[in-house]
Amino acid sequence: MAGEGLSYAAAGVDIEAYERVLERVKPLIAATHGEEVARGVGPFAGLYALPGGGHLAASADGVGTKIKVAIAANSHRGIGVDIVNHCVNDIATAGASPIFFLDYFATGKLDPDVFTQVIEGITTACREAGCALLGGETAEMPGVYALGDYDLAGFIVGTVPPGLVRDPKEIRSGDLLIGLPSSGLHTNGFSLVRKVFEGVPLSQVFPEISNRTARTCRSWVRSRGRARRTSRVAECSATCRAACPKDSAPDWVAARGRSVRSSSSSAPAATSPTTRCSGRSTWASA
Numbered sequence: 001m002a003g004e005g006l007s008y009a010a011a012g013v014d015i016e017a018y019e020r021v022l023e024r025v026k027p028l029i030a031a032t033h034g035e036e037v038a039r040g041v042g043p044f045a046g047l048y049a050l051p052g053g054g055h056l057a058a059s060a061d062g063v064g065t066k067i068k069v070a071i072a073a074n075s076h077r078g079i080g081v082d083i084v085n086h087c088v089n090d091i092a093t094a095g096a097s098p099i100f101f102l103d104y105f106a107t108g109k110l111d112p113d114v115f116t117q118v119i120e121g122i123t124t125a126c127r128e129a130g131c132a133l134l135g136g137e138t139a140e141m142p143g144v145y146a147l148g149d150y151d152l153a154g155f156i157v158g159t160v161p162p163g164l165v166r167d168p169k170e171i172r173s174g175d176l177l178i179g180l181p182s183s184g185l186h187t188n189g190f191s192l193v194r195k196v197f198e199g200v201p202l203s204q205v206f207p208e209i210s211n212r213t214a215r216t217c218r219s220w221v222r223s224r225g226r227a228r229r230t231s232r233v234a235e236c237s238a239t240c241r242a243a244c245p246k247d248s249a250p251d252w253v254a255a256r257g258r259s260v261r262s263s264s265s266s267a268p269a270a271t272s273p274t275t276r277c278s279g280r281s282t283w284a285s286a
Contacts, residue, residue: 122154
């Protein structure tokens with residue numbers, strides 16, 4: 001296992017460079033916005049005002065280099081679950097319930113078994129979240145992707161009821177903040193995860209973390225768009241329960257007349273490294 005000094009930059013991901021180029025293109029993006037755009041680039045979800053109140057919330061995301069782990073382990077269904085729940089959780093930070101999802105699957109040569117596993121995962125997660133898989137794009141691009149490689153992206157749209165959108169500037173000292181427990185590594189940061197475990201066989205199990213690395217990204221949204229309440233939230237004090245709107249998403253908590261957003265967003269994620277693995281693959285080769 002690699003030693004100290006690990007960072008995203010050391011793993012080949014330059015976050016500062018991305019932030020610089022994002023600032024460079026923000027004016028171009030802002031020039032496309034009309035008065036209906038309530039929240040654009042920056043937060044986890046963009047917001048678009050609807051006539052008569054309420055908003056559409058939208059987000060796009062990928063599963064990053066976790067795909068390399070899925071390919072090495074020959075286990076692809078979890079990637080489909082991850083991409084949906086990752087997007088669901090992004091718009092949940094805006095108080096949105098998902099209504100439909102679109103996927104983009106690109107590869108050098110389509111493998112029917114791999115593609116079927118991915119779509120099985122996507123449709124399972126969509127059913128659990130109460131959103132429709134409305135469509136998508138499947139692209140075969142020989143010469144762009146190496147044999148066996150593929151990429152996956154997701155696009156989601158949800159609705160936010162009138163009055164639920166909150167301005168982060170409204171947050172004040174003393175507001176109630178509830179943190180939701182992570183199910184483990186999700187989908188962000190796998191370039192760094194793979195660097196940390198460089199040279200370690202995928203079949204090797206670390207008991208102290210195995211119960212966390214074998215899970216897919218957890219969705220905080222129930223079927224039919226209702227909030228998934230964890231036991232931690234359900235067991236909160238009477239004061240806390242009185243402050244929680246009965247039917248609101250768990251990352252919005254009414255306190256002192258305001259709502260505070262909890263951080264339920266994405267930590268990195270992993271499929272089980274032992275699933276259908278030959279034992280010869282390593283995280284570095286993934």
